[in-house]
Amino acid sequence: MTGTRTKTVLAIGGHIGDMDLTAGPLLAEHVLQGHRGVLLALTPGERGHPRLSPEEYKLQKIAEGAEFAKDIGAEFRCFDDLSDGFLGTGDDVALRIADVIREVRPDVVIAHWRHSIHSDHAHAAQLTERARFLAGLPLERERPRHGVPTVLHAENWEDMEGFTPDRYAPVCTEAFDRWHAAISKQAFARGETYGFRYIDYYTALLTMRGCLSGRERASALSSGNGAKTVGPLW
Numbered sequence: 001m002t003g004t005r006t007k008t009v010l011a012i013g014g015h016i017g018d019m020d021l022t023a024g025p026l027l028a029e030h031v032l033q034g035h036r037g038v039l040l041a042l043t044p045g046e047r048g049h050p051r052l053s054p055e056e057y058k059l060q061k062i063a064e065g066a067e068f069a070k071d072i073g074a075e076f077r078c079f080d081d082l083s084d085g086f087l088g089t090g091d092d093v094a095l096r097i098a099d100v101i102r103e104v105r106p107d108v109v110i111a112h113w114r115h116s117i118h119s120d121h122a123h124a125a126q127l128t129e130r131a132r133f134l135a136g137l138p139l140e141r142e143r144p145r146h147g148v149p150t151v152l153h154a155e156n157w158e159d160m161e162g163f164t165p166d167r168y169a170p171v172c173t174e175a176f177d178r179w180h181a182a183i184s185k186q187a188f189a190r191g192e193t194y195g196f197r198y199i200d201y202y203t204a205l206l207t208m209r210g211c212l213s214g215r216e217r218a219s220a221l222s223s224g225n226g227a228k229t230v231g232p233l234w
């Protein structure tokens with residue numbers, strides 16, 4: 001670190017694995033720089049296995065998510081009582097996310113993009129925007145309010161409608177290696193559930209976004225509003 005205070009990045013995904021794939025490399029990068037990374041999954045993603053029951057796969061997903069976070073040096077949270085495929089947009093869930101924001105006090109929140117082929121992802125994006133608002137309000141909650149300075153949307157192959165990246169966060173080789181080893185422990189990422197080659201896709205994406213930003217590897221994000229920026233998240 002270069003004398004600046006420790007920053008906190010909170011990545012909020014619809015299912016365990018979403019932010020691990022899309023924000024995991026830059027979380028690994030920021031942890032290596034001495035910052036704090038937190039992953040919050042709004043559901044376990046327990047209906048994503050063609051052979052295991054949701055009850056069985058839920059336990060596996062939670063174990064995989066916790067191990068992934070540990071491996072990259074991040075913290076892991078999951079709303080394991082909410083159900084994959086049925087994530088709504090109500091204030092009950094938004095307030096719970098807002099409480100996590102009040103507790104974690106992130107400098108940067110990474111969210112899904114607002115359009116997706118998966119309703120849980122689109123709803124997670126809406127919930128995150130609402131939670132950011134609620135976290136900043138003077139409400140009768142356990143912890144004081146917190147204003148999130150920056151929300152950025154991660155690049156997820158399921159959320160690409162209208163996604164235009166404008167922030168490029170470099171990912172060094174050590175962070176990439178940590179992420180790659182960690183994500184390789186998740187069965188769905190290895191293609192063992194429905195066969196999509198997630199690790200190949202996101203590895204190639206890191207290289208492609210690196211080419212476009214003049215770095216070896218980079219994660220692209222969207223602020224939803226702006227001119228291209230290459231560099232740290234703050």
Ligand SMILES: [Zn+2]
Pocket residue numbers: 014015018045118121
């Ligand atoms: Zn997902």
